[in-house]
Amino acid sequence: MLKLSNECFNKVSYLLKNEARDLEKYLYEYHFQGGSSKNIIKELKKYQNDDGGFGKALESDFRQPDSSPMATSIGIRILSEIEETEDTKNIIKSACKYFELTFNEKRSGWYALNKEVNKYPHAPWWHYDVEKGMTVIDKNWGNPSAEILAYLYKYRNYTNLLDINYLIEYAIKYIEDKKVFESDNELFCYIKLFEILPEDIKSQLKNRISCGISQVIEYNRENWKDYVPLPLDFVSSPEKEKFGVINSKINENLDYYVELIEGNEGSLINPPWGDSYYQGSLKPAYNEWKGVLTLKILKRLDNYNRIER
Template identity: 55%
Template sequence: MLKLKNKCFKIIFENLKEKARPIDRERFNYHFNNAGPEKLLREIKKYQNEDGGFGQALEPDFRLPHSTPMATSIALSYLKNLDNIKPAQALIKRTISYLEKSFNQSRNGWYAVSNEVNNYPHTPWWHYDEEAKMIVIDKNWGNPSAELLAYLYRYKDYNNSIDLNPLIDYAVEQISEKDKYESENEIYCYLKLYEEVDSKTKSKLKAAITEGIDEVIVYEQEKWEEYVPLPLDFVPAPEKESFGVSESKIEANLDFYVELIQQSKNTLVKPPWGDSFYQTDLKEAYQEWQGNWTLKILIALDNYDRIEK
């Protein structure tokens, strides 16, 4: 079992301070340095718009400043860790109001972004197809609708207009009736929903999530340097439901991450999808991803006690 050397961890921290976005620096400080929530909350708030939703390139790959359900789902994943304090609760309340207003009745959920995304720098997978009236991500209902539904369920006291019970049933139906699982990102969203719902709904979701993970997960270690769904993407902490993910492969994935950081030559980890889409007006986004990706790996290692104290 490998552990990240403390010396390497400290160097990475210095690089994060210098090169990562302020929001990722404060997420690091909150997780690793026992920092209070105030600075992190202040950084999250910078991405919130007047309508309560989030934008401002919180998702680095599209620079649309206006609110989108996708960017809002990212913000809520951060705010969830702070929701025991009143200032965060105030932000969440406004965010839930945005989700109510942006809910699409005919979809029974949300579209990830609007066609406005095309007016700003973005990677190809965020391009809005005017003929299809959606982006390619929207072909799978659960991303981000299942995750947003998870937050609506968690913060149901702030919800005034969306009837959650039939939506939960619809979400279960959507994943249970799949013949093929084409999007690991959709499964990640269902994992968020699974964490929030009651035990009866968990039992309905578990088999489908387990089947989906088994279909998309990549266990072949020679492929792990590519952008593929790894064991830790589905079980990022030991207390999480494992859904049948191999424990030995989780341990191997942790070893892989330790080696990846130690081989990154004391800088930040580059995301595995490469920089070919970031050569012009998205160079800033690629730099932002390096801080975000490095932090994701460090948190997973810490969750499994794989960082030398």
């Protein structure tokens, strides 16, 4: 069992705090140094629009300034993982109102983005197909609809225009009817929903999520340098539901992350999907992803007590 050395941890921490976005810097301080949530909240407010939704490149791969359900789900995800204060409640309440306004009845959910995204720099997977009326991401209903439902269920006191219980039933039926799983991101969204639901409803989701993970997870370490769903993507900490993910592969993934960081002491972790998409005005997104991914890996190593400190 490998552990990230204290020396290496300090080096990568220095890089993260000096090269990442301010948001990731403050999140690092909160999770590792007892930093205040006030800095995170202050920074997140910069990404929130007057309609309550989030935009302004909170999700680095599309630089659309106006709000989108996808960016807003990321904003609430961050807020849901820090201490609850009056400020967080107010931000989340506004975001829930945005979700109510952008709900699409025919879809019984949300589209990730609208056509306005095409006016701004964006990665090809976020391009809005006008003929189809959606991005390629929207091929799978659960991303981001299942994750949005998780937050609307958790903060249901802030919503009154949507029948959340009906939508939970819809989400369950959707995944029960699904035979072939292609999107790991859709499963990540369903895991968020699973984690927030009461035990009797969780039982309706567990087997289907496990089935989906078994179809998409990459267990071959030789392929982990590529953009593939790794064991820790589904089981980010030891107290989480494992959904049948093999324990030995979780440990192997942790060893891999230790070696990855130790082998990149001079830089933050590069996105495994490469930098070829990040040209011109989209170029800043690549460096932003370095901070996001490095912080994610450090948090997972810490969750499993794999950092010497």
